[in-house]
Amino acid sequence: MASDDKSLDNTAAGEAGRDFIRDIVAADLGSGKVGTVVTRFPPEPNGYLHMGHAKSICLNFGVAAEFGGRCHLRFDDTNPVKEEQEYIDAIQRDVHWLGFDWGQHLYYASDYFEQLYAWAEDLIRAGKAYVDDQTPEEMRIARGTLTEPGKNSPFRDRSVEENLDLFRRMRAGEFPNGARVLRAKIDMASGNINLRDPVMYRILHAHHPRTGTAWKIYPSYDYAHGQSDAIEHITHSVCTLEFEDHRPLYDWFIANLKVPSTPHQYEFARLNLTYAVLSKRVLTMLVRDKHVSGWDDPRMPTLAGLRRRGVPPAALRDFVKRIGVAKANSTVDLGMFEFSIREVLNKTAQRRMAVLKPLKVVIENYREGQVDELDAVNHPDDPAAGTRKIKFGRELFIEQDDFMENPPKKFFRLSPGMEVRLRYAYFITCKEVVKDAAGNIVELRCTYDPATRGGNAPDGRKVKATIHWVSATDSVPAEVRLYNPLFVKPDPTGGEGFEKDLNPNSLEVLSNARLEPSLAEMNIADAIQFERNGYFCRDKDSSPGKPVFNRTVGLRDTFAKEVGK
Secondary structure (H helix, E strand, O other), X not given: OOOOOOOOOOOHHHHHOOOHHHHHHHHHHXXXXXXXXXXXXXXXXXXXXXXXXXXXXXXXXXXXXXXXXXXXXXXXXXXXXXXOHXXXXXXXXXXXXXXXXXXXXXXXXXXXXXHHHHHHHHHHHOOOEEEEOOOHHHHHHHOOOOOOOOOOOOOOOOOHHHHHHHHHHHHHOOOOOOOOEEEEOOOOOOOOHHHOXXXXXEEOOXXXXXXXXXXXXXXXXXXXXXXXXXXXXXXXXXXXXXXXXXXXXXXXXXXXXXXXXXXXXXXXXXXXEOOOOOOHHHHHHHHHOOXXXXXXOOOOOEHHHHHHHOOOHHHHHHHHHHHOOOOOOOEEOHHHHHHHHHHHHHHHOEEEOEEOOEEEEEEOOOOOOOOEEEEEEOOOOOHHHOEEEEEXXXXXXXXXXXXXXXXXXXXXXXXXXXXXXXXXXXXXXXXXXXXXXXXXXXXXXXXXXXXXXXOOOOXXXXXXXEEXXXXXXXXXXXXXXXXXXXXXXXXXXXXXXXXHHEOOOOEEEEEEEEEOHHHHHOOOOOEXXXXXXXXXXXXXXXXXXXXXXXXXXXXXXXXXXXXOO
């Protein structure tokens, strides 16, 4: 499957420049330590990918492309209780959307279940693994703390024969969930808690998306991950900093098993973003508890959500390039991501006019039934994009915010007696304000100067504002959804209690917007700039009679100012 972004070639990911990971890879190649660079992106298929995963994808696929190697996509599918085919399909779709391809190198940890089991028996025979009958609570207590050593299990010294017998019976499905586990025999007094006899296998009677019910026991992530790397001859196993304390365990398994290669783990700083939570657990709760409409809700920091909101993959790659790869965790301002979006869309998105909150305007001195066709440019910086025809008539719509009956001193848009320019059209002057019984402004009566066709006055007079508009008879009704960040705090709670930081104004639905007619037929994948309003894309919820548009990003950052940052 090819990327839908034709601008990306197989070297594009290398645009990120040099960083400590790339320096390590270059040194390993230069010294002959490795001949071919092999990296991998190893998601667990228990949810949708988010922006943090995008950073890892760009790094792993980027390093491989830059140094002439390859990157594998491997699903670490060792927990069937939380894994679904939906997530597997979504992850593949997202990686392709971001602009990367794994070719023939698609793998699953479940491909290696038989080999992993055989290696576990090898550890038992070597006296380096044992079956433990303790309950999870008993193991937790005996594990110790950061300041106190753990205590050996009373089952730690079982014979090799007994351990093999019990482990094989575990595989055969003789015991219920949680009755027994297989643990590596390392050191219960280690200062690194991960080395205190970690669990290698758990009994789990559950249906697996790929192996069905063939297995009754499943390997832990820590056990399966490094050995999968070794089987695939991964040269640089790149992961985020939270796995740094797991590296000694990663190395212990590699050193104590007859694996076909000896990969090394390297850690880099994960992505933290203001006004967002990049935690799969929290994102799952947002979906489960219906705080959002689904994994692809445009407020979500998932790749599916970003795609639906109209974020181009090139903008996400540009953002990852800008933030770089570091060894220390830090938080990136959301404004930097929005800057990358605007940088891409400003160059690629054609312009159209849309009125989001319509106010009717009647041009009294314009003849009823008369229609003018005016020329409008499709992109001001790209003459090749050409022009389009827009229709001007007696009745128009303008934005409610572009009119004030009693304006302050520096308000230069339309007001009684004030003349403004209508984009691509004429100068108009407001003569009368029409209100309903409740005192709400429902219509403006204006006049136009026919000599100013195209927006310029032959007598050289100037106006201080140009506003956009659409024809009342020619425009189409639409629903427009304005998205703001899902959280009101720049550093929202990332665990239990995150609900208190949710933004009650993260979505505003405008159900009576009016658009240029061509917008009703545009493709969902296309980006468009609504002049003066921001960048938008057509949503999948659109119907033939009423398109729905999502705001991708405004023309400038206003959210931080609104929340008092």
